[in-house]
Amino acid sequence: MTIQCPAPLHEDERVLLGHGAGGRLTTELLNALVLPALGPPPGPLEDAAALPPVGLPVISTDSFVVSPLFFPGGDIGSLAVHGTVNDLAMRGAEPLALAVSLIIEEGLPLADLRSVLESLGKAATEAGVPVVTGDTKVVGRGAADRLFITTTGIGRRIPPLHPSAARARPHDAILLSGPIGLHGTAVLSTREGLGFEADIASDSRPLHRLVHALIPFGSDIHTLRDPTRGGLAATLNEIAEASGTGADIDESALPVPGPVAAACDLLGLDPLHVANEGCLVAYIPEPQADGVLDALRGVPEGASAVRIGRTTAAHPGRVDLRTRVGSRRVIDMPLGEQLPRIC
Secondary structure, X not given: OOOOOOOOOOOOOOOOHHHHOOOHHHHHHHHHHHHHHHOOOOOOOOXXXXXXXXXXXXXXXXXXXXXXXXXXXXXXXXXXXXXXXXXXXXXXXXXXXXXXXXXXXXXXXXXXHHHHHHHHHHHHHHHOOOEEEEEEEEEOOOOOOOEEEEEEEEEEEOOOOOOOHHHOOOOEEEEEOOOOOHHHHHHHHHHHOOOOOOOOOOOOOOOHHHXXXXXXXXXXXXXXXXXXXXXXXXXXXXXXXHHOOEEEEEHHHOOOOHHHHHHHHHHOOOHHHOOOOOOOEEEEEHHHHHHHHXXXXXXXXXXXXXXXXXXXXXXXXXXXEEOOOOOEEEOOOOOOOOOOOOO
8 A cells, every 4th residue: 555645746847937036046056057067157146257367358248138129218129238248347347348139939020129239239339349249049839938149258357357146255334326117117017008117217327437447456355246136135145144243224215206215105015126137236345435426426327326334243244224213124135126127
């Protein structure tokens, strides 16, 4: 006689949309499947990798599947350029060249493709980063959602800078170069027809010139990250885990635009979990905070830079938020993505 457990059988595990969201599910997918198959990296997971000799060449690759293709403040073409340029910049690298790969669904109007490519070309020109190679594939109807773009960027490390998530230290000041939540809410509003488009536009833009302004501070620039997928919450938690430091964030200092706050309240979203495409987080020694803020504010992309908190050794690996009423709560790593298909 065979005795079977009465618990219901589960289907085979499958990939979920949240596995690509940059939160806890993404980390689990990387640790359980991707890294064991490919081999672990030599250091913490970063948005770009430094190559020998002496870490001067830097490479990054990213795929863009945003829906819809066009949204207030940008489109999938400009977003693909900005996202890859920024990943290089967050490792202290000057972007040199881009490779672009297109996967096009049969039936995409040529007018839409032309608009995307013209926007991509304009963004690359304005950033001063040429597109030097690429590939184009067309798949059948239903095999893709209109258009996917993959960009690979090559950069050159700027010698005084070597930021890394692992280099954050206790008593670092945590700076943010601009407002949060604009990109994710702009894309969601356009996709779902929520009516916020008139008030909210994506912050998509390149940040390498902002990083260039930090060169005089050299190795005091401990960490740079752009809070894209998973928003500021995911970024702060990734840095805390990689560096072993804790973080104390002041809610009253967070620059959440009024329309973003209103949209998030209406939709039940946390602005800390909403993706951004045009701001960066910087960790620097507290004595250097005022000087770095002045440098950031001297560049248009950093005109709204603020200090949002500091690191601590009191609760390593944990991010705490001091609320406006004086209480404290933990900022958790997002499980998945509140707003899928936003980059």
